[in-house]
Amino acid sequence: MDLTTFWFILIAVLWVGYLVLEGFDFGVGMLMAVLAKDDRERRVLLNTIGPVWDGNEVWLIVAGGATFAAFPEWYATMFSGFYLPRLLILIALIVRIIGIEFRSKRDDAAWRRRCDTAIVIGSVVPAVLWGVALANIVRGVPIDADKEYVGGLLDLLNPYGLLGGLVTLSVFLVHGAFFVGLKTEGPIRERAIELGVRAGVVAAALTTLFVVWTAVRDGGTAVWILGALVLVAFVLGLLSAVARLDGWAFTGTSVAIGLLVVMLFAALFPDVMVSSLDPLWSLTTTNAASTPYTLRIMSWVALAFTPIVVLYQGWSYWVFRRRIGVQHIPV
Amino acid sequence: MEVLDLARWQFGITTVYHFFFVPLTIGLSVLVAGMQTAWWRTGDERWLRLTKFFGKLFLINFAMGIATGIVQEFQFGMNWSDYSRFVGDIFGAPLAIEGLLAFFLESTFLGLWIFGWDRLKPGLHLACLWIAALGTVLSAYFILAANSFMQNPVGYTFNAEKNRAELTDFGAVMTNKVLLATFPHQIVGCFMVAGAFVAGVALWQMMRHPDRDASTFQPAFRLGAVVLLVAGLGTMITGDFQGKVMTEVQPMKMAAAEGLYDDAAPAPFSLLTVGTLDGSEEVFKLEIPKLLSFLGTGTFDGEVRGIDSLQAEYEQKYGPGDYAPNVPVTYWTFRAMITAGGLAMLAGAAMLWSTRGGRTPSSRWMLRAAIVLPLLPMAANSFGWIFTEMGRQPWVVFGLMPTASGVSPSTSVAEVATSLAAFTALYGVLAVIEVRLLLRYIGKGLPELDPPRDRDDIDAPLAFAY
Numbered sequence: 001m002d003l004t005t006f007w008f009i010l011i012a013v014l015w016v017g018y019l020v021l022e023g024f025d026f027g028v029g030m031l032m033a034v035l036a037k038d039d040r041e042r043r044v045l046l047n048t049i050g051p052v053w054d055g056n057e058v059w060l061i062v063a064g065g066a067t068f069a070a071f072p073e074w075y076a077t078m079f080s081g082f083y084l085p086r087l088l089i090l091i092a093l094i095v096r097i098i099g100i101e102f103r104s105k106r107d108d109a110a111w112r113r114r115c116d117t118a119i120v121i122g123s124v125v126p127a128v129l130w131g132v133a134l135a136n137i138v139r140g141v142p143i144d145a146d147k148e149y150v151g152g153l154l155d156l157l158n159p160y161g162l163l164g165g166l167v168t169l170s171v172f173l174v175h176g177a178f179f180v181g182l183k184t185e186g187p188i189r190e191r192a193i194e195l196g197v198r199a200g201v202v203a204a205a206l207t208t209l210f211v212v213w214t215a216v217r218d219g220g221t222a223v224w225i226l227g228a229l230v231l232v233a234f235v236l237g238l239l240s241a242v243a244r245l246d247g248w249a250f251t252g253t254s255v256a257i258g259l260l261v262v263m264l265f266a267a268l269f270p271d272v273m274v275s276s277l278d279p280l281w282s283l284t285t286t287n288a289a290s291t292p293y294t295l296r297i298m299s300w301v302a303l304a305f306t307p308i309v310v311l312y313q314g315w316s317y318w319v320f321r322r323r324i325g326v327q328h329i330p331v
Numbered sequence: 332m333e334v335l336d337l338a339r340w341q342f343g344i345t346t347v348y349h350f351f352f353v354p355l356t357i358g359l360s361v362l363v364a365g366m367q368t369a370w371w372r373t374g375d376e377r378w379l380r381l382t383k384f385f386g387k388l389f390l391i392n393f394a395m396g397i398a399t400g401i402v403q404e405f406q407f408g409m410n411w412s413d414y415s416r417f418v419g420d421i422f423g424a425p426l427a428i429e430g431l432l433a434f435f436l437e438s439t440f441l442g443l444w445i446f447g448w449d450r451l452k453p454g455l456h457l458a459c460l461w462i463a464a465l466g467t468v469l470s471a472y473f474i475l476a477a478n479s480f481m482q483n484p485v486g487y488t489f490n491a492e493k494n495r496a497e498l499t500d501f502g503a504v505m506t507n508k509v510l511l512a513t514f515p516h517q518i519v520g521c522f523m524v525a526g527a528f529v530a531g532v533a534l535w536q537m538m539r540h541p542d543r544d545a546s547t548f549q550p551a552f553r554l555g556a557v558v559l560l561v562a563g564l565g566t567m568i569t570g571d572f573q574g575k576v577m578t579e580v581q582p583m584k585m586a587a588a589e590g591l592y593d594d595a596a597p598a599p600f601s602l603l604t605v606g607t608l609d610g611s612e613e614v615f616k617l618e619i620p621k622l623l624s625f626l627g628t629g630t631f632d633g634e635v636r637g638i639d640s641l642q643a644e645y646e647q648k649y650g651p652g653d654y655a656p657n658v659p660v661t662y663w664t665f666r667a668m669i670t671a672g673g674l675a676m677l678a679g680a681a682m683l684w685s686t687r688g689g690r691t692p693s694s695r696w697m698l699r700a701a702i703v704l705p706l707l708p709m710a711a712n713s714f715g716w717i718f719t720e721m722g723r724q725p726w727v728v729f730g731l732m733p734t735a736s737g738v739s740p741s742t743s744v745a746e747v748a749t750s751l752a753a754f755t756a757l758y759g760v761l762a763v764i765e766v767r768l769l770l771r772y773i774g775k776g777l778p779e780l781d782p783p784r785d786r787d788d789i790d791a792p793l794a795f796a797y
Binding site: 054057106148298319330 | 501
C-alpha cells in the first residue's frame with residue numbers, strides 16, 4: 001500500500017477513535033441538562049466519564065498532530081479555512097474542561113450551576129460543529145488554486161453540512177445515554193436508556209437521510225454498503241437497548257459512529273478536501289502529503305506505539321468498569 | 332493592526348499563558364510522586380497527607396494546562412497556515428509523536444491516579460503517577476525538538492519546486508544542539524518552579540498556622556527549598572551551555588540580548604544600561620569586563636559579534652531588510668529572567684537558613700517572601716521564553732522563513748481580532764477562577780485521611796469523585 005494511503009487510513013482511525021470515545025463524553029455532558037434530577041445524580045453522570053474523558057480527548061490532539069505531520073497542506077487549509085467554527089470548538093472544549101474539572105471543587109449551588117452550563121454548552125457546540133465540518137470536507141468547500149479557502153462562514157452552513165451537524169448531535173446524545181445505561185445503576189440508568197431509545201428514533205431518521213444523501217452524492221458501492229452498515233449497527237443498538245442489553249446497545253452506537261466516520265472518509269478518498277470551485281484544486285492524499293521519508297518514520301512510530309496506547313487505555317476502562325450509583329458519590 | 336500583528340499577539344498571549352501551568356505540571360508531578368513514594372516506603376502518614384494536599388493543587392493546575400494546551404495544537408494551522416505548509420514535513424512529526432507518546436500517557440495514567448486510590452494496589456497506583464510524570468517530561472522533549480528546529484534548522488533540505496522545507500535526517504532534528512541545550516535548561520527550570528511552589532506554600536502554612544500541621548509541612552518545605560536551590564544551580568550550568576550554543580547558531584540573538592552593536596573582543600557583560608538602547612545615546616551603564624566573552628565563547632578574550640556587523644552580513648546573505656530583533660525587549664527579558672531566577676534562589680537560601688534546626692521564622696518579610704517565592708521562577712520561565720522567541724525575530728524559522736511570510740493569507744483581520752479578543756477575555760476569567768481555587772485549597776491546609784475502607788464493599792463511596 002502507498003504510504004499516503006496508509007496515513008489517510010490512520011487519520012481516519014484516529015477520527016474514529018476520537019468521535020467514538022469523545023462522542024459519549026459529549027453525550028453525557030448534554031445529559032447533564034436533561035437527565036439528572038439533583039446534584040448527586042449530576043455527579044453520577046459526570047463520574048461515569050471522570051477518569052477517562054481526558055484520555056479520550058487526546059485522540060483529537062493526535063489526529064491534529066498526525067494531519068500536520070502527514071498532510072501539512074490539509075492541516076493548513078482546514079484549520080485556517082474553518083476559522084470561526086474551529087475557534088468556537090476550541091472555546092467550547094476549554095469551557096467544558098473547566099466545568100468538568102472544577103465543578104466539585106466548590107460546594108456552592110450557584111457555582112455548580114454555572115459549571116453545568118459550561119459542560120452542556122461545551123458538549124453541544126463541538127458535537128454539532130464536528131459534524132458540520134466533516135460533512136463540508138466531503139461535500140466540498142471553495143478552495144482556490146493555491147489551496148486557500150476562499151469562502152466565508154456561510155459557505156459552511158449549507159443544508160448538507162447542517163444535517164451532518166444534527167446527525168452527530170443526536171447520535172452522540174444517544175451514544176452518551178447508552179454509555180450511562182452501561183455505567184450506572186439505579187433509576188438514572190432506567191431513565192438514560194428510555195431517553196436514549198426515544199432520541200434514538202429521531203437520530204436514526206436523521207442518520208438515514210444523511211447516509212442516503214452522502215451515498216447518492218458519491219455514487220460508489222463502498223459508500224452505499226458502509227452507509228447501510230451504519231444504519232444496521234445503529235438500529236441493532238436501539239433494539240438492544242429496548243431489550244435492556246446495555247453492552248450491546250453501547251456497542252451498536254459505537255460501531256455506528258465508527259462506520260459513519262469510515263463512510264465519510266471512503267467518500268472523500270482519494271481527496272482529503274474537496275474544492276467546490278474546480279476538482280483540480282482539491283487537496284488529495286498525494287498533493288497534500290509530506291515526503292515519503294517523513295511518512296516512513298511516522299509509520300514506524302505509529303505502528304510501534306498505537307497498539308500500546310490502545311492496550312493501556314483499554315486497561316484503564318477495565319479498572320473503572322464498576323457501575324456507579326448515587327450511593328457511591330461521597331458527600 | 333494587520334493580521335500579522337494580531338496573530339503574533341495571539342500566539343504570544345496564549346502561549347505565555349499556557350506556559351504558566353506547564354512548568355509547574357512537569358516539576359510538581361515528580362515532586363508529588365516523590366512524596367507518595369516516601370509514604371509508600373516508610374508508611375509515614377505525613378507524606379500521604381502531603382501527597383493528597385499537593386496532589387490536589389497539582390490537579391487544579393493541570394486542568395488549566397490541558398484546557399489552554401489544545402489551542403496550541405491548532406493555532407499553527409489557523410493563524411500560521413503558510414508556516415504550517417512550509418515546515419509541516421519536519422515540524423508536524425514531533426507534534427504528532429508528542430501526542431502519541433506523551434499526552435496519552437499523561438492523561439490516561441493521571442486519570443488512573445486521580446480515581447484509582449481505592450481501585451489499584453498501592454504500588455501500582457504509585458507507578459501510575461510516575462508514568463504520568465514521565466509523560467510530562469517526554470512531552471517537553473518533543474515540543475522542544477519542534478521549537479529547536481525554528482531556532483536552528485537542521486536535517487532538512489529546501490525543495491524550491493514545492494516551496495517547502497523537507498526532512499532529510501530525523502535523527503539530526505531529534506539531536507539538534509539547541510534541543511540538547513534547551514531541554515535540560517527547561518527541565519531544571521520546571522523544577523525551580525515546583526520547588527519554589529512547594530517551599531512557599533509549606534513555609535506559609537508553617538508561619539500562618541504554626542499550631543496546624545507545622546511539623547508535617549517542615550519536611551515538605553525542606554524538600555521544596557532544596558529542589559529549588561539544586562535546580563537553580565542547574566539552570567546556571569545549563570544556561571551557560573545554552574548561551575554558547577546560542578552565540579554560535581544565533582549570534583544576533585546574543586548581540587541583541589546585550590545591546591552590543593559593535594564586534595568586541597573581549598566583550599563585557601552589561602548589567603544595566605540607562606538611556607536609549609538603540610545605541611544613539613547612553614546615559615549610564617554598568618558592566619563586567621570580559622564576562623560576555625566567557626559566556627558566549629568560553630574564553631575571556633573570545634570575540635562576540637555585534638548587531639551592526641551581523642546586520643551587514645545578513646543583508647549580503649538574505650537581501651535587504653532589518654535582521655535585528657527588538658533590542659529593548661531582548662535585552663530586558665534576558666536580564667529579568669536571570670534576576671527573577673537569582674532572587675528565587677536567594678530567597679530560598681534565606682528561608683532554609685531561617686528554618687535551621689527546626690526553627691520557624693516569624694518576620695513579616697519572610698511571610699511575604701513565601702507568598703512571592705512561587706511567582707519568581709514562574710516569571711523567570713516566561714521571560715526566558717519571551718527572550719528566546721523575540722530574539723529569533725524577524726524569523727519564524729531562523730534563516731529560512733521570515734515571520735511575516737508564515738501568517739495565514741486567507742484569514743481576515745476580523746477573524747484574528749475575534750479570536751484574540753475571545754481568548755484574552757476567556758483566559759482572564761479563567762485566571763481569576765484558577766487563582767481563587769488555588770488559594771482556597773492552600774488555605775484549607777492538609778486534608779484529614781479517610782478511614783481505611785473495605786475494598787470489597789461495592790456500595791462504599793468512591794475514594795475520589797468529581
